[in-house]
Amino acid sequence: MDFNDSPEEAAYRExxxxxxxxxxxxxxxxxxxxxxxxxxxxxxxxxxxARKAAAGYACITWPAAIGGGGGTPIQSVIxxxxxxxxxxxxxxxxxGLGMCVPTVMAFGDDATKQRFVSPAxxxxxxxxxxxxxxxxxxxxxxxxxxxxRDGDGPDADWVINGQKVWTTGxxxxxxxxxxxxxxxxxxxxxGLTMFWIDMRDPAVECRPxxxxxxxxxxxxxxxxxxxxxxxxxxxxxxxxxxxxxxxxMNERLAVGGSAGPDYRQVMELARGLPGVNGPALKDQAFRxxxxxxxxxxxxxxxxxxxxMTALSRGQTPGPESSIGKIISANQLQxxxxxxxxxxxxxxxxxxxxxxxxxxxxxQSLMWAPGLRIAGGTDEILKNIIAxxxxxxxxxxxxxxxxxxxxxPTGR
Amino acid sequence: MDFDxxxxxxxxKDEARKFLAARxxxxxxxxxxxxxxxxxxxxxxxxxxxxxWLGAAIPEAHGGLGLGRVExxxxxxxLGRAVAPIPFASTVYVLAEAVMAHGTEAQxxxxxxxxxxxELIGCLATSEGPGVITPSALQAKVEGGKLxxxxxxxxxxxxxxxxxxxxxxxxxxxxxxxxxxAGGVKVDTLESLxxxxxxARLTFDGAVADRLGEAGQGFALAQAILDRxxxxxxxxxxxxxxxxxxxxxxxxxxxxxxxxxxxxxxxIKHKLADMYVKNEVARSNAYYAAWALNVDAPExxxxxxxxxxxxxxxxxxxxxxxxxxxxxxGFTWDVDCHLYYRRSRQLSLVAGSPKLWxxxxxxxxxxxxxx
Numbered sequence: 001m002d003f004n005d006s007p008e009e010a011a012y013r014e015x016x017x018x019x020x021x022x023x024x025x026x027x028x029x030x031x032x033x034x035x036x037x038x039x040x041x042x043x044x045x046x047x048x049x050a051r052k053a054a055a056g057y058a059c060i061t062w063p064a065a066i067g068g069g070g071g072t073p074i075q076s077v078i079x080x081x082x083x084x085x086x087x088x089x090x091x092x093x094x095x096g097l098g099m100c101v102p103t104v105m106a107f108g109d110d111a112t113k114q115r116f117v118s119p120a121x122x123x124x125x126x127x128x129x130x131x132x133x134x135x136x137x138x139x140x141x142x143x144x145x146x147x148x149r150d151g152d153g154p155d156a157d158w159v160i161n162g163q164k165v166w167t168t169g170x171x172x173x174x175x176x177x178x179x180x181x182x183x184x185x186x187x188x189x190x191g192l193t194m195f196w197i198d199m200r201d202p203a204v205e206c207r208p209x210x211x212x213x214x215x216x217x218x219x220x221x222x223x224x225x226x227x228x229x230x231x232x233x234x235x236x237x238x239x240x241x242x243x244x245x246x247x248x249m250n251e252r253l254a255v256g257g258s259a260g261p262d263y264r265q266v267m268e269l270a271r272g273l274p275g276v277n278g279p280a281l282k283d284q285a286f287r288x289x290x291x292x293x294x295x296x297x298x299x300x301x302x303x304x305x306x307x308m309t310a311l312s313r314g315q316t317p318g319p320e321s322s323i324g325k326i327i328s329a330n331q332l333q334x335x336x337x338x339x340x341x342x343x344x345x346x347x348x349x350x351x352x353x354x355x356x357x358x359x360x361x362x363q364s365l366m367w368a369p370g371l372r373i374a375g376g377t378d379e380i381l382k383n384i385i386a387x388x389x390x391x392x393x394x395x396x397x398x399x400x401x402x403x404x405x406x407x408p409t410g411r
Numbered sequence: 412m413d414f415d416x417x418x419x420x421x422x423x424k425d426e427a428r429k430f431l432a433a434r435x436x437x438x439x440x441x442x443x444x445x446x447x448x449x450x451x452x453x454x455x456x457x458x459x460x461x462x463x464w465l466g467a468a469i470p471e472a473h474g475g476l477g478l479g480r481v482e483x484x485x486x487x488x489x490l491g492r493a494v495a496p497i498p499f500a501s502t503v504y505v506l507a508e509a510v511m512a513h514g515t516e517a518q519x520x521x522x523x524x525x526x527x528x529x530e531l532i533g534c535l536a537t538s539e540g541p542g543v544i545t546p547s548a549l550q551a552k553v554e555g556g557k558l559x560x561x562x563x564x565x566x567x568x569x570x571x572x573x574x575x576x577x578x579x580x581x582x583x584x585x586x587x588x589x590x591x592x593a594g595g596v597k598v599d600t601l602e603s604l605x606x607x608x609x610x611a612r613l614t615f616d617g618a619v620a621d622r623l624g625e626a627g628q629g630f631a632l633a634q635a636i637l638d639r640x641x642x643x644x645x646x647x648x649x650x651x652x653x654x655x656x657x658x659x660x661x662x663x664x665x666x667x668x669x670x671x672x673x674x675x676x677x678x679i680k681h682k683l684a685d686m687y688v689k690n691e692v693a694r695s696n697a698y699y700a701a702w703a704l705n706v707d708a709p710e711x712x713x714x715x716x717x718x719x720x721x722x723x724x725x726x727x728x729x730x731x732x733x734x735x736x737x738x739x740x741g742f743t744w745d746v747d748c749h750l751y752y753r754r755s756r757q758l759s760l761v762a763g764s765p766k767l768w769x770x771x772x773x774x775x776x777x778x779x780x781x782x
Binding site for chain 1: 412413414415416417420481656660663664671672674675677679680681683684685687688691692693694695696698699701702705716717720721724766768769770772773776777780
């Protein structure tokens, strides 16, 4: 029972830290939450990714032959920790390298892999994942975007029409993987197929979504007669759901970024704040909240240590890591709200020059609702825990064995 | 990174589980629950002593096995899971740990071998009435080495041979070892929320008191002792919480309503998922505290507080929601849910309520931030 690095891990951390000290400064730009996607920020991120790739610190667990680091999962986690501490952690490549490119590697033909893997590792090309649709959010497989064949030959092109939504980064991405319906006459999971697409194709239109937080991180993506070659298919026709599961399984292992202020910042805020009965920090109810947040934050931190232990023992972490987002997203919302309420009427101010901590609490308050939904809602994550960890039955499915075209649809 | 039980510790834990499954089924727990004359199961106590558990962390020189605290945590987790009706916590986590950390060589030599052999049961006597015990309210006092006063309630007080008592000496609080068999002590057994653990009122009238640790340091000393005990209690709570989740899961998978197992209803699935989340948060905090206890880290006070808060929360939630999942059956005497519900309350209060530990945690965080 020891969370300190083993000698090998300590040596790797030391090496990574030394490399970061030498290399990170030139690639650091000021950035807050939500992430700005300015050209300068993107350029800094790409340059940083290229430098990491050259040194074997990009895609650490991938073989060196395809541009990776040839390292272990625990080395990857260690490097991510040190990278975040060094302030050069960029989010642009997480989805592509964590989910899309692994799917391409698993299901693409040799030419496709040859073409795409290396540029992605070096940060030259950015990928997005196009699964969600207005009709299929949590129910991903209810998607309606159609791909139909144009011609009869085995190599005939496909033509895609439809709409995706909540696509993170679609507006700056070069390529994407898209899950589409190729057969509406069979039950929903059986009629899907996966393709990779060129996001710059004129038949692809991105419309950024203005979020309640004020940011524009997500997009609606429209396909109007988008032609794709059969060689862009990932996996067999009708096997798209199986391919998507591989993508989603990799999502779990992708390292997430930091969420926002935690108990330390609220404590700092309350220290100098007048409360109902003396300083806000002395308020009993507030102190109990603070204790709960600390316990949860520590609980998550040490749960990650347990995951790292499993990795260092050669085990694969399971769906139990789903607890992380449930706790952190809810806590961020709760904590931000408590901080804002502690400010009294002043709490409604969002001007960074007036609101404490440059309005980080107000920003988190408006960002947290999205965090509770993105990447699996609280409800879906609880279902995952219930079904995959605790082995409880799946929900009753009204759509089972019903051809997709015969399924009732609402909005 | 090695933030888990080692293979040896896992082996010990598995063996403990098997042992308790055989020797401490719920019929043994109920044997104590249903018999007002019994405050613990003496047969189980002897068996546990034979396993060497009472002296697991006691040095070999004093008759113990000389294992680490993490091994003791592994045993504690299993005892909690089995709601073992024995004064293990009072004797091992409180008395043995207190003597090892603060006792003189003579005290160690007199007490530790007897604990390891199963010949001496301990208890902690601080409370004197409802509410929080404070220095200004402390009534019990020691004069000329003799203790007078009343302690109520004292968990395991009716089974104990020796009490660790908080009392004033020359107007300053101290902690004292009192032999309950040596006279000057009246023991009244009391009814409590958890009859699987004995509870008593101890009335002292000139009982011989042997000071533990420095004079005047009673409250600080008691807190240091509770920090250690809290870690081990957190593992008992965790074991209990895990068992509640398992029981609720098993029941939900076998119970049909409206034509299907209730485990398939999202309201039940999410309740069980919530239990799982709380249990994992408790487990992770408990592991950190186990590390801090084992190496005597300066982080122990915060780690112990966090472990206790998380474990108290997890066990309370799991025990009450397990009754709920069991429905009407869960409210009956015959189903085991209430054994855990009772124990969750007992364990949350026996070393200070979660409210107190939250205050202690935040005070520690304030100190750390000010430093």
